[in-house]
Amino acid sequence: MSAARASAKLARVVRFLLVCLGGAAGTGARYLFGVGAQRLTGGGLPYGTIGVNLIGSFLIVVIMQLGLMKETLSPDVRVILSTGVMGGFTTYSAFNYETVQFLRTGAVGLAALNVGVTLVGCLLAAGLGFLVAR
Helix, strand or coil: CCHHHHHHHHHHHHHHHHHHHHHHHHHHHHHHHHHHHHHHHCCCCCHHHHHHHHHHHHHHHHHHHHHHHCCCCCHHHHHHHHHHHHHHHCCHHHHHHHHHHHHHCCCHHHHHHHHHHHHHHHHHHHHHHHHHHC
């Protein structure tokens, strides 16, 4: 194996490990945010999940805009932050499960509210992210 090929392979392994580390950081942040949201609100809607999805929708757009359009983030940093940190931080699967649980228990109104707040809120957060990144 040539030195250039070995170096490229090592760079891919390092990038992979940094994405994994970013994912761990995002997951930890999601956990702490969820615990804090539950403590502050006392429940009802899954405010922690809604909150991280709103924040994540905003931040991933900012990260991608800064990385792709303004080129202020290197491709490595962009991938680590978007795929790693934001991938660990946002919680579509939790949103889906919580919505199904509402439906399963007959709380159709809460299910609809959860879907509406999440979808509209995340779209608005992404739009705000575009504005802020510009």
